[in-house]
Amino acid sequence: MHQKPDIVEILRRTNSGEYCAVKEWDVKRIPRTVRAMLKKYGLEKVLNPEEPVNTDMELADTFFKAGFELALELGMLCEPTERIVKISEDELRSTLKHAPSQLELGFGKDKRVMKSRTPSDPYPMMFGASLGITISEDVWPYYIEGIVRQKEVDLLEGGSLVSVFGLDVMPGTPSETLLGYVQGRRHRELRKQGGREGMPGIGNISAVTEFGQFCYGTKGGFYNNDLSLILFPSELKVNNQTLHKVVHTLAMDGLVFAGSPAMIGGMPGPAEGAVLSCIACALLQYAVLQASVGGGEIYDIRYLSNVNREGLWALSATHQALSRNTHILTHGIANEVSGPGTEEFLYEILVGVAVIAASGASFSTGPRAAGGKLQDYITPLECRFCAEVGHAASGMDLAKVAELAKHFLPKYEAKIKDPDIGKPIQEVWDLRNFKPTPEYHAIYQRVKQEAIDFGVPMDPF
Amino acid sequence: MSAEYLDKLQAAILEGEEDDAAQAARDALEAGIAPIQLINDGIQKPLEKIGKDFENGECFLPELILSGDAARAATDIIMPKLTAGERADGLHGTAVIGVVSGDLHDIGKNIVGAFLAAQGLKVIDLGCDVSPKRFVDTVAEQQARFIVISTLLTTSRPFYRQIVDTLKARGLRDKTYVLVGGGPVTPAWAREVGADAYGRDAKDAVACCRELLTSGVQSPLAEPLIVNALQSKA
Numbered sequence: 001m002h003q004k005p006d007i008v009e010i011l012r013r014t015n016s017g018e019y020c021a022v023k024e025w026d027v028k029r030i031p032r033t034v035r036a037m038l039k040k041y042g043l044e045k046v047l048n049p050e051e052p053v054n055t056d057m058e059l060a061d062t063f064f065k066a067g068f069e070l071a072l073e074l075g076m077l078c079e080p081t082e083r084i085v086k087i088s089e090d091e092l093r094s095t096l097k098h099a100p101s102q103l104e105l106g107f108g109k110d111k112r113v114m115k116s117r118t119p120s121d122p123y124p125m126m127f128g129a130s131l132g133i134t135i136s137e138d139v140w141p142y143y144i145e146g147i148v149r150q151k152e153v154d155l156l157e158g159g160s161l162v163s164v165f166g167l168d169v170m171p172g173t174p175s176e177t178l179l180g181y182v183q184g185r186r187h188r189e190l191r192k193q194g195g196r197e198g199m200p201g202i203g204n205i206s207a208v209t210e211f212g213q214f215c216y217g218t219k220g221g222f223y224n225n226d227l228s229l230i231l232f233p234s235e236l237k238v239n240n241q242t243l244h245k246v247v248h249t250l251a252m253d254g255l256v257f258a259g260s261p262a263m264i265g266g267m268p269g270p271a272e273g274a275v276l277s278c279i280a281c282a283l284l285q286y287a288v289l290q291a292s293v294g295g296g297e298i299y300d301i302r303y304l305s306n307v308n309r310e311g312l313w314a315l316s317a318t319h320q321a322l323s324r325n326t327h328i329l330t331h332g333i334a335n336e337v338s339g340p341g342t343e344e345f346l347y348e349i350l351v352g353v354a355v356i357a358a359s360g361a362s363f364s365t366g367p368r369a370a371g372g373k374l375q376d377y378i379t380p381l382e383c384r385f386c387a388e389v390g391h392a393a394s395g396m397d398l399a400k401v402a403e404l405a406k407h408f409l410p411k412y413e414a415k416i417k418d419p420d421i422g423k424p425i426q427e428v429w430d431l432r433n434f435k436p437t438p439e440y441h442a443i444y445q446r447v448k449q450e451a452i453d454f455g456v457p458m459d460p461f
Numbered sequence: 462m463s464a465e466y467l468d469k470l471q472a473a474i475l476e477g478e479e480d481d482a483a484q485a486a487r488d489a490l491e492a493g494i495a496p497i498q499l500i501n502d503g504i505q506k507p508l509e510k511i512g513k514d515f516e517n518g519e520c521f522l523p524e525l526i527l528s529g530d531a532a533r534a535a536t537d538i539i540m541p542k543l544t545a546g547e548r549a550d551g552l553h554g555t556a557v558i559g560v561v562s563g564d565l566h567d568i569g570k571n572i573v574g575a576f577l578a579a580q581g582l583k584v585i586d587l588g589c590d591v592s593p594k595r596f597v598d599t600v601a602e603q604q605a606r607f608i609v610i611s612t613l614l615t616t617s618r619p620f621y622r623q624i625v626d627t628l629k630a631r632g633l634r635d636k637t638y639v640l641v642g643g644g645p646v647t648p649a650w651a652r653e654v655g656a657d658a659y660g661r662d663a664k665d666a667v668a669c670c671r672e673l674l675t676s677g678v679q680s681p682l683a684e685p686l687i688v689n690a691l692q693s694k695a
Binding site: 026027028030031079132133134160162168169170171172176206208209233234239241263264265266267268269270273301302304310371372373374375 | 515521522523526562564567622623
């Protein structure tokens, strides 16, 4: 019998669960419970930075057991009511048992099938582009159509519009509602204009609050078999914005794509703690947020990146744990810090996306050009490269991917703290003709050839 | 003699024990240890250590926050005992800090708040999802010397401009230094919204406050003070 709590029951628990002040939750309850669980399962200090990709599947399975227990022990805190939404073991097991193991997304010739995967699974990890890098209004349609034209990219997601009709978008105000409807409508139009009308989408990357999400599943906006992006505020916490989006998405018969990064160095402590927290979040979001897809994002709080050694290891262990022990459709992000026009950016993509794909994630989105800090610093070329790597590295042996990480990390890791931000799209991409400048294309070809020479089975040019 | 009291205060801060830190501060003052020595050796030193440990991945955010709280508890007791001259050398006044509307990511703001409080500022933490009106109302009520604005979301950045514009409209802009930071915030953005200072992390925020107070420069500054900036073109 299916025992997953429905959204009404979840909303009830947000007002009736155990009281816990947010600060108590953040600085005491999470760290203490994570520490206890790491100790109980012998998972303290198992990371060796010399080995930035986990290849020990027994260790991955132990992480899963500990993460599952952590999910039951903690639950998720509802920030505004300061009540803990607990999920019982029967409910969690039932939820995971009944979670979808594959989804058909998009329609017609452009349809894609997202499937549950295991490490080194030859079925390709799907890739969606890009993250919410802010894009100026005049550039945005050319950038979006540029992504659509990259046939390797499976799903269309972003970037984020900063204004509509010249009006600055202010989250939580009517300008955000307007932005949502404009973005939903334009996403449909630009998918068609780029020759892929049925390309699956993710909406709405620009929606900070629930107001920007009203465009999901409504007339003329994002389709209800696009994924409805619902981020929670931080690991193991939900709030009203998150729950508004869930209620709306379910009312539209849509697909909840949930997630939020666990932080290495944050509340769960070291990389090992972040892995546990990330696994617990991934599992809980299927029960609490009624997710169809999502879970598995981890960043290092010091750099807001994860293409460093600790981040890569944590990503690998998390996705191996989840993909070997459940059939949920997990999602990972490689959080790059360098920018367009630089070799380092492409190396970061190569290593980060390959690790996620070979570790068994069902899909990934990206890239996070220049750490996502700078307006117009991203191009469709990197989106394409991400997808190429994601597809090609899916079936690679984990030991080979571990070698790949060790080989390419030295090409960028010294610059992670002070990365080269590169150049804005206007300087490295021909917006009207949808192609990179010859200089940037040459860099892309060089890095891609290095990847092929190393053994990443990408199609030649 | 004084080493024993200083050790106790340092230990309480490193362990993040707020009550113990306050008691250690009281005991040390009663034992006749100079308040300025307590600030410099009893509070600053352990905070510097925990800051370095955090950067090196040897301690984590909960410890950082709890140590900041403990330091603030001790500072509250010691600050009134400083002479006017000593107070002028440290950070003083009120800082209103928060994450702008629409954004609920509070980790960076918490770190900055803890560091500023530990340096002697009275920190009014408004939390997350703070409207421009609430920021400015609080600045007016508290006669705050600093307003410290944070976000992790590029899409929430326009609120920075609205806060600065509201300060101007209410005649408060020349009474308050505006400090900006957060993941997607750059020196260029600080210039664009008319902020007084930009910092990339908590140490930068402390350095900015110190520089602004020491120099006594009138707000608003024509060009924001940039500490540890990103590449200049950003």
